[in-house]
Amino acid sequence: MKKTVWVCTLAAGLALGPMTASGWAAQQHAPVAAAAPRAAYPVGEVVSDAPLNVRQRATVSSGTVKVLRPGQRVLLNCQKRGGWVDGNPVWYRLQGSAGWVSARYVHNHQPVRSC
Incomplete structure (x- = not known):
């Protein structure tokens, strides 16, 4: 037992x-x-009607390093004030690229930290 x-x-x-x-x-x-998965970097979408120049620095007088197509999605590393573009002084540094795009032509889908 x-x-x-x-x-x-x-x-x-x-x-x-x-x-x-x-x-x-x-x-x-x-x-x-x-916990919802969170992207490491905010996503931005090119909202211009024409190809968008990615610049070496945050100004339109800076050299072009590459070109983005309308509707293309990119990862945004950070933002800072730069040269004004159509009343908007904000520029985004792209993740994985040594370049900047004007916030006038890129819509951020999430908040972007300051550089």
């Missing part, structure tokens, strides 16, 4: 798991907070 009780106790213990506050049984009923 002792062997039967011991086997039943062992089986129940394996099925339930540890019953301590940090054990599997306690964790099984803890609420799980679903």
Whole structure:
């Protein structure tokens, strides 16, 4: 009889798991907070009708390093004030590129930190 009780106790213990506050049984009923994945960098979308020049510095008189097409999505590293473009002095530094685009022609979908 002792062997039967011991086997039943062992089986129940394996099925339930540890019953301590940090054990599997306690964790099984803890609420799980679903964290939404967050992009490492904010996304911006080119809203110009024509191709948009990416500049070496935050000014229209700076050299062009590449060109973005209308509707293209880009990652924005940070923002700062630069040369005014149609009443807007804000420029975005692109992530992964040594270049700047005017905020006048790029819509940010999330807040962008300052440089």
